[in-house]
Amino acid sequence: MTVIRRVRTAVVSAALVVAVLLTGVSLTASPAYAITGGYPVQADIRGASLVHLQMGTAGCSGVLITPEWVLTARHCIPETTVPGSAIVGPSLLTGPKRGIAEVRRHPSVDLAVVRLSSPVPTPIAGLSGAHQHPGAPATVTGWGGWKSNPYPVAQQADTTIERRIINLPGPFPSMILLEAPIRNGRLLPGDSGGALWVNGQVAGILSMSTSTSTPAQDGTMGWYIPVAEHLDWIAYHTGAPTPRVSGHTSPLVDARQHPPLIPVAQTISLPILHENSSSPLAIGSH
Template structure:
């Protein structure tokens, strides 16, 4: 996958005025969509307040989408390739993609020092009923299962109407889009596809990684396809000091 620049912080200007509607949300073009998996198969997820939608521009007028996990009232974690080159971003707190509700503008984006990991700062704090719980001591595993969550296209590029989840097998250590450490997974009840970078991999009730790349460019409807989730511990101290978790 394409490599991008090292640690940086971007300040977004005038994002509050951007609705970021329409465009190519979930499409297979530009940075985020090129390496951003989505859930194929699986099942509708229960209400998950902390699993948020990110809709953004990376230059020009087209819009793109990623998933993020809100950590507290002011911070969201996602994939680094969702913020590299991004010029405006809005965060939506509905689990519905057809009725996203009001937008909360992001005003600062930060790329992690290691791995395909980023933090998004909300211009206006947004209190939620619950926040993502992280496991910052996790190591990639070659056995066991986890749960992936994400928005966007489903099998064969069919748009979803909301948040989906699927069970995956944990199948060893791999590499993410920035040559960082990743957990490789293969689908059990569903798998990853284009359009949902930054979505959570949950093991034992805690988020251990964010979605980075798929093993193939287009898994179509293969619910057993493999993908790679950037594991959070490689930038644990940075996450703690930046987001205060």
């Protein structure tokens, strides 16, 4: 049976996983193994616009799309108002830090925008207006698992868009998602809200990842909100420059009729996860 859990996710390198504590759920795991560790985020727009969001005890990733607005996942935003902060850039030691002044949630999909307390003088990410299709190569960025690394530097991994799907079990079953198996890294708590990059632009925002009864498969698949299908909402709330939508949407696959084929991870030790690590929604097979 397939279930959905809230688990904010992240790209990480090596160490040992003992247990994952989720909001309201305890998933214990024996020493788990996964894909080869992620690599430090590239020193280009992917790193410059990456944002580490901290709201209460939960941490997430995001991407700077104007000097003061961050695009992230809606489930990263606490239901009640809590103090929050954001650090922009690939390093928590050197990146500019801002408070969080305002959040706006999408009414029907797992997207949100966060306004910073003041503008950040750094390059901003461009949004992709291209409808994505199976076979498109991409990279993913995020802050998940950063506490396990010797230096607080964000991570990056590779992927290829596999399908455009609907009816993935969870709190947003009618939500359309881009399905992407993760290579050269994996997703863990903290990556939620991180960007899917295609041709140097933000094509998706991480909403869900795998959490299964086979630990080697955890974080090996990610599901992303397609940015091109929500440009009007993003632009209306942030004033972000939006490109012209190009191409046509790829065929929509019903995940109930054609369930995801979760890839098997390569063996490498994972970091210990902490209860206050941020998490995206996680889909698990049990």
